[in-house]
Amino acid sequence: MNRIMVVVVSPGVGKSTFARRLGETLHIEVHHLDALFWKPNWVEASLKDFSKSQQDIVLMISGL
Structure with missing residues (x-):
């Protein structure tokens, strides 16, 4: 099983958007x-x- 963690310190830089799009592209669940x-x-x-x-x-x- 592969897991990916996106960690970025600054708020508002697009972590959630990036994670959502990555999840859609790789067909994996995002939390x-x-x-x-x-x-x-x-x-x-x-x-x-x-x-x-x-x-x-x-x-x-x-x-x-």
Whole structure:
């Protein structure tokens, strides 16, 4: 299984657009950390919830 991580520090430089287009081109699922971190009304997820969400994705794509 191949995995790709796109890491860029500056906001607004096009990470999400790049990741979405790369996912479409390679036919792979894309997961955005912002979607896991930010709850409705821009409330931050707890470190525990954020970590659990990431672990769930890794398990899902690993088939475990």
